């Protein structure tokens with residue numbers, strides 16, 4: 001059985017809800033998973049500030065940020081920065097897993113050619129990857145089983161899953177493989193997607209200085225001399241939210257949604273689609289469709305000011321998180337992690353491209369895969385901003 005985690009709310013007390021593949025609740029458990037995105041945002045700002053007056057590889061920092069947030073939620077601590085090579089190995093396994101998932105496999109389309117798998121080495125790569133993941137996650141699970149969960153102040157997702165497994169219903173038992181797959185699914189689905197959105201946001205802001213200025217003015221006027229963005233500030237950041245929507249329209253992290261299969265024969269605009277047809281939805285093309293969007297190839301957050309269009313799957317012209325039963329269950333989580341980080345970055349630094357580089361020099365080409373990250377990382381100069389400077 002495939003389980004999905006829906007992590008609701010940001011902050012110290014959220015709820016982790018497991019759903020089965022029909023979208024029905026399997027179990028619900030209040031969990032003090034301490035998203036602690038704030039702690040990770042502070043560490044991100046600290047690292048970037050340390051690079052000034054030199055340049056910093058912002059893309060790399062954002063990737064570490066997204067992974068650290070999820071590590072804290074899943075395992076209760078920050079694995080990415082730890083010196084333990086096995087734990088860093090975990091990141092490698094997850095990255096490779098995503099790469100393998102996104103690769104083209106002819107056997108998916110022509111099952112009779114499945115043997116090509118073995119010839120290209122894809123099969124052995126998948127097996128190696130699964131073996132490595134199994135070893136690492138086994139160690140993490142047994143550490144969690146050994147620790148005293150009852151007295152633990154903050155439960156993490158592994159604790160919750162293990163408890164669900166222990167107290168699980170007979171109707172839908174949770175196997176250890178289910179637990180492992182759920183964690184892997186979360187890492188594969190929730191880390192690069194988040195960092196790619198932030199990366200594109202910063203790239204577009206650097207390419208559109210008037211947008212950057214407006215977004216910074218908004219954040220700085222709301223924070224004043226407070227310096228640290230709080231979750232409660234986010235509701236007031238109307239323009240920054242419009243910037244994020246525009247990033248989702250223009251550069252959806254998952255350009256082609258997960259494959260679907262038609263349950264029954266349907267006819268759409270004269271095309272007959274038989275039952276059991278696999279089809280793909282191109283969210284990237286929908287976001288740039290001139291029938292839905294005026295001037296679709298221009299980055300213009302203003303289009304969302306005063307508009308009710310949202311990205312949660314109800315407005316079909318903007319579906320970066322997909323929609324329906326298979327829509328992204330991590331949307332609330334992702335938005336919180338993105339908004340907190342972006343607001344803080346806008347507040348804490350004045351941003352420039354490295355000396356001699358202009359926006360026209362930026363390489364905006366993307367790498368093919370389930371998610372589309374930029375081929376070239378974004379290098380920037382981040383000058384720390386102090387309120388008394390203004």
Ligand code: HEM
Nearest residue numbers: 189190193194253254257258321322323326327328330334
């Ligand atoms: C900017 C950030 C994110 C974007 C753009 C995004 C986008 C998506 C999309 C498009 C899908 C497929 C939906 C469909 O086909 O209808 C998806 C699935 C999913 N997402 Fe997200 N996502 C993001 C962040 C996250 C986060 C932070 C988590 C978890 C904490 C998460 C967990 C998942 C899971 C578990 C699935 C289902 C995967 C599966 O079916 O195996 N996502 N996401």
